[in-house]
Amino acid sequence: MNTSAFRKISYGLYIITSGREGRFNGQIANTVFQVTSEPPTVAVSINKQNFTHEHIRASGRFAASILSEAAPMTMIGRFGFKCGRDIDKFEGIGVRTGKTGVPVVTDHAVAFVEAEVTDEMDCGTHTIFLGRVVECDVLDAQAEPMTYAHYHRVKGGKAPKTAPTYLKEEI
16 A cells, blocks of 8 residues: 555645633644535544644634645744643734634634534544534635645645654655
């Protein structure tokens, strides 16, 4: 089986945020997709080891900020390769409190979607959280959303071990 075929599937790059009891976290994800338009529903795949997973499961809410191609690697690195148990990932980053009370990252974001979890599916290392959209908006209509291919080819990005797209030969 040639698992490099998975690299041909189209993905975006997102910051997923969640929180509870005044503590918030965010992480990079590449698996966010619209499930239905009526009712508006999205899904996100989150590794069970990630701090954001704990927050989504406990709070039942999440937001997805759709990153622009202009998002700097330092920002992607902070949300993708650092642990929110150890640092405040939001320090110095533009955010606003969303309708759900979850922070929405606005820096280098073209749009955002906020959702309340309606169901979840255990996928081994990951959980797919299904969420009913409660708010969404376009933040920068002129900016291009970053694709996962752009992240790899243009920015030279890698997938962390907790990413659903991680392949060992990337090490």
